[in-house]
Amino acid sequence: MASPLVQIAFYYLAVASVASAILAVTxxxxxxxxxxxxxxxxxxxxxxxxxxAEFLAVVQVIVYAGAILVFYLFFLMLLDLxxxxxxxxxxxxxxxxxxxxxxxxxxxxxxxxxxxxxIVEPEVASQAVAGNLSVVGTxxxxxxxxxxxxxxxxxxxxxxxxxxxxxxxxxx
Amino acid sequence: MLVNGCLVLSAVxxxxxxxxxxxxxxxxxxxxxxxxxxNAVNVSLAGFSQYLQNPKGQILALFIIAVAAAxxxxxxxxIMALSRARPGVSVEDLTQLKW
Numbered sequence: 174m175a176s177p178l179v180q181i182a183f184y185y186l187a188v189a190s191v192a193s194a195i196l197a198v199t200x201x202x203x204x205x206x207x208x209x210x211x212x213x214x215x216x217x218x219x220x221x222x223x224x225x226a227e228f229l230a231v232v233q234v235i236v237y238a239g240a241i242l243v244f245y246l247f248f249l250m251l252l253d254l255x256x257x258x259x260x261x262x263x264x265x266x267x268x269x270x271x272x273x274x275x276x277x278x279x280x281x282x283x284x285x286x287x288x289x290x291x292i293v294e295p296e297v298a299s300q301a302v303a304g305n306l307s308v309v310g311t312x313x314x315x316x317x318x319x320x321x322x323x324x325x326x327x328x329x330x331x332x333x334x335x336x337x338x339x340x341x342x343x344x345x
Numbered sequence: 346m347l348v349n350g351c352l353v354l355s356a357v358x359x360x361x362x363x364x365x366x367x368x369x370x371x372x373x374x375x376x377x378x379x380x381x382x383x384n385a386v387n388v389s390l391a392g393f394s395q396y397l398q399n400p401k402g403q404i405l406a407l408f409i410i411a412v413a414a415a416x417x418x419x420x421x422x423x424i425m426a427l428s429r430a431r432p433g434v435s436v437e438d439l440t441q442l443k444w
Contacts, residue, residue: 331415
């Protein structure tokens with residue numbers, strides 16, 4: 174059981190991230206939405222710190238908040254969409270969307286109750302000796318080396334594909 | 346228990362991302378909603394990783410972050426090509442298969 178301070182911090186981070194996610198989804202101005210997503214990602218990084226995933230928290234701040242959201246902001250400013258603020262921001266099926274979301278959250282919340290969780294013996298042996306970050310790094314470079322290399326190929330393909338798709342077609 | 350809170354937080358964030366994806370008209374904000382959903386999955390993976398004392402959950406979350414970065418690059422490139430062919434980013438205007 175976690176200490177009360179950790180629990181208070183977790184509840185603050187959870188409430189703040191849910192609030193910023195709702196604001197991100199409902200704001201009219203796309204730039205405001207993306208800034209609320211930035212707040213969401215920073216709070217989720219705090220949640221990662223609390224559950225002991227320090228490397229994941231750092232990657233979350235650098236890659237998500239640093240790279241991906243800045244990419245989104247650059248892109249929005251490149252497109253320059255003044256008409257977005259005037260028009261209605263939801264489509265005509267938004268009530269169905271809200272109903273689907275509420276049903277999904279209710280079902281998952283029910284499934285996530287503690288008595289439904291399988292009782293699994295934790296693997297203490299590897300964790301006890303080494304620190305968290307070295308455990309993650311060792312697993313990443315030994316057991317998961319092939320997926321790690323494949324991910325680098327995926328990123329390369331994504332870069333080349335993005336350039337190929339977004340390139341201005343020259344007259345041939 | 347911390348893992349229970351993580352799972353509930355993950356479910357709520359995923360639901361918010363789902364509602365955003367299904368209800369927004371702006372295609373860029375639909376992609377942002379996908380980011381919210383991917384992040385919600387990362388929260389639950391980190392919670393399970395702490396519950397089972399096993400680093401594999403964190404490694405899977407790292408791979409999800411990498412795939413999210415790739416998805417953003419390709420998705421925004423596609424929207425770039427789309428907005429060059431016709432102005433606006435509303436999904437309701439994208440009804441023809443080819444132009």
